[in-house]
Amino acid sequence: MQTVLSSCIIIYFCIIMPIMSYFDVINTNKNVRSGILNTRVGKIRTPAFFPDGTRGAVKSMTPEQVVSTGVQAVLANTFHLHISPGESVVAASGGIHSFSRQALPIMTDSGGFQIFSLSGINKITEEGVRFRSPLDGSPIFLTPEESIRIQIALGSDMVVVLDDLASLAKGESRVIEAFDRTHRWLQRSIDAFNELTADMISRPLLFGVVQGGLDMNLRKKSLDIVQNSQVDGVAIGGLSVGESHDEMRIVLEGIADLYSTPKPRFLLGVGSPREIRMAIENGVDMMDCVLPTRNARHGNIWIDGDQAVNLLNARYKEDYGVLQDGCDCYTCVNGFSRSFLRHQFKVAEPLAGTLCSMHNIRYLERICESYR
Numbered sequence: 087m088q089t090v091l092s093s094c095i096i097i098y099f100c101i102i103m104p105i106m107s108y109f110d111v112i113n114t115n116k117n118v119r120s121g122i123l124n125t126r127v128g129k130i131r132t133p134a135f136f137p138d139g140t141r142g143a144v145k146s147m148t149p150e151q152v153v154s155t156g157v158q159a160v161l162a163n164t165f166h167l168h169i170s171p172g173e174s175v176v177a178a179s180g181g182i183h184s185f186s187r188q189a190l191p192i193m194t195d196s197g198g199f200q201i202f203s204l205s206g207i208n209k210i211t212e213e214g215v216r217f218r219s220p221l222d223g224s225p226i227f228l229t230p231e232e233s234i235r236i237q238i239a240l241g242s243d244m245v246v247v248l249d250d251l252a253s254l255a256k257g258e259s260r261v262i263e264a265f266d267r268t269h270r271w272l273q274r275s276i277d278a279f280n281e282l283t284a285d286m287i288s289r290p291l292l293f294g295v296v297q298g299g300l301d302m303n304l305r306k307k308s309l310d311i312v313q314n315s316q317v318d319g320v321a322i323g324g325l326s327v328g329e330s331h332d333e334m335r336i337v338l339e340g341i342a343d344l345y346s347t348p349k350p351r352f353l354l355g356v357g358s359p360r361e362i363r364m365a366i367e368n369g370v371d372m373m374d375c376v377l378p379t380r381n382a383r384h385g386n387i388w389i390d391g392d393q394a395v396n397l398l399n400a401r402y403k404e405d406y407g408v409l410q411d412g413c414d415c416y417t418c419v420n421g422f423s424r425s426f427l428r429h430q431f432k433v434a435e436p437l438a439g440t441l442c443s444m445h446n447i448r449y450l451e452r453i454c455e456s457y458r
């Protein structure tokens with residue numbers, strides 16, 4: 087009996103799984119498309135929004151609370167997990183799923199965004215990026231190969247290559263330098279990924295990153311290079327870094343007709359309800375952002391029409407209605423009032439942030455569902 091079972095497992099992983107498509111486009115309407123991404127731990131129906139669990143947990147939420155919002159995956163941050171507790175600690179516990187008790191598929195970013203956000207404490211060379219740890223000042227050297235190694239050690243299901251993300255304020259020459267380096271690092275990342283996953287029965291998916299700032303010629307060239315390289319998916323980076331909504335729209339619209347492969351498309355670090363709609367309508371399949379939980383922890387929630395409401399406003403002191411009539415999130419279904427939540431924020435009770443996070447994530451998930 088055991089031999090038969092072992093044979094079935096071998097046939098599934100060695101014969102059936104390799105010929106299954108990891109991404110199926112189900113339907114398209116203009117540039118909007120719905121599909122199914124098969125990761126090694128489960129399916130993701132797209133368009134899909136991933137809340138950020140930067141340090142391994144979606145802030146203030148249990149895995150069950152995250153699942154209750156309907157989201158199908160989360161994103162964890164390589165840089166922060168590398169600094170603390172370290173990938174060796176996560177790996178020794180059995181990987182990020184076992185460590186965080188989160189069963190949903192997990193994507194890790196590369197650490198590239200921290201090159202941008204911590205630019206005061208880093209030095210970028212062709213080999214990689216030198217940091218001082220924001221925790222204790224100890225030196226850290228992150229290379230494309232090291233980023234892939236850390237993500238694989240964490241047990242990520244969707245790995246993102248390290249890119250060089252230039253601040254738009256640094257000017258055109260820096261954007262071009264980052265553009266060229268991003269593509270040199272892409273090939274080094276692919277080589278490292280192939281080497282580290284060669285013996286895996288079920289490997290993670292690899293996403294390349296499109297750069298080029300707001301220069302459409304660079305963006306088009308970068309998309310061409312990335313989507314034709316040996317990656318499973320295309321991630322669009324370098325947006326939501328201070329540009330206007332219209333500038334982001336021009337980039338997304340400018341590349342929407344240039345996708346030449348069905349590979350899944352991921353927009354890194356976006357966003358707000360308005361940006362998510364715009365991204366989906368320009369062919370993006372997946373997005374991640376800290377916004378729904380960060381806003382929620384400060385009393386900011388979204389209601390129909392993508393309006394932002396701040397519960398700390400005195401007008402909600404005796405407002406006994408739920409956050410949004412008709413919302414099917416845990417918080418609204420269970421009748422938590424604006425008045426109660428405002429009070430909990432006023433007395434610094436963490437429950438308020440949790441309940442508003444559940445509402446905000448559900449709000450973005452319902453947007454994705456409406457397109458699916």
Ligand SMILES: [Zn+2]
Binds near residue numbers: 418444
């Ligand atoms: Zn709600």
